[in-house]
Amino acid sequence: MxxxxxxxxxxxxxxxxxxxxxxxxxxxxxxxxxxxxxxxNVHLEGTAPAVVVTTTPAQTGQAVYDQYCASCHNSGLMGAPKKGNADDWATRVSQGDAILAKHAIEGFNAMPAKGTCMDCSDDEIIAAINYMIKPN
Ligand code: HEC
Known part of the structure; x- marks a missing residue:
């Protein structure tokens, strides 16, 4: 070759x-x-890059309550304090808002964490508490 x-x-x-x-x-x-x-990538000084923030709009306390909390808190299932029942809530509310919110968010005995609404923000849970403790 x-x-x-x-x-x-x-x-x-x-x-x-x-x-x-x-x-x-x-x-x-x-x-x-x-x-x-x-x-x-060209980025001109002084022009902020566009940031798309996707936030889901907050649900109202009533909406969260109706969907996630009502099943127990309407009837008082397993000793759950009933919605709008001042007697049921008196001693609980006297613990202070922070404890009430903590118990609802983290769970407390038979009360499941966030009432099983794991997508709910803390604020949405607090809104639901405010809705359910309001006297009927
Ligand atoms: C599976 C039933 C169930 C669901 C669903 C549920 N709860 Fe409860 N919840 C309970 C029970 C039972 C208690 C009482 C626990 C105890 O005192 O031992 C309670 C207690 C509470 C308390 C009082 C805590 C305290 O410190 O006394 C708050 C506030 C509360 N729930 C909020 C909520 C919110 C808000 C939701 C919906 C997002 C929700 N719950 C959904 C069963 C439930």
């Missing part, structure tokens, strides 16, 4: 090797976009 033919074969093998690795590369749209995106 003469030298030029051997070099030609090496070149061909190299070419084949690289072409297959290119084919094997991630061809997904996001990967391609990633590879072809412009280098560096």
């Amino acid at each position: 003469d030298l030029s033919l051997r070099l030609w074969l090496i070149a061909l093998c190299t070419l084949l090797f690289f072409s297959t690795t290119t084919i094997a590369a991630d061809m997904s749209v996001s990967a391609i976009n990633d590879r072809t995106k412009p280098v560096g």
Whole structure:
């Protein structure tokens, strides 16, 4: 085999090797976009980058109560203080708002944490408490 033919074969093998690795590369749209995106992002001083904040609107105390708390607190299930019943709430309210909120948020005996509304914010739970302690 003469030298030029051997070099030609090496070149061909190299070419084949690289072409297959290119084919094997991630061809997904996001990967391609990633590879072809412009280098560096221009950010002009003084212009704040747009931040999209997604917050779910707070639910009212009544809405939270109706959906999550009513099942126990309407009837007094398992000794739950009944909604709007001043006698049931008197001693509990006298503990102070902070304790009341803590017990509702973290759970207390048969009272489940957040009344099982794990997506509820602390404020929504507190709104529900305010709704249920209001005398009927
Ligand atoms: C599975 C039944 C159940 C559900 C649902 C439930 N509770 Fe209760 N809750 C109880 C029981 C039982 C108690 C009384 C616990 C005790 O005093 O031992 C209680 C007590 C409370 C108290 C008084 C805590 C204290 O310190 O005396 C608050 C406040 C309260 N619940 C708020 C809520 C809120 C707000 C919700 C809905 C988001 C809710 N509960 C849902 C059963 C429930």
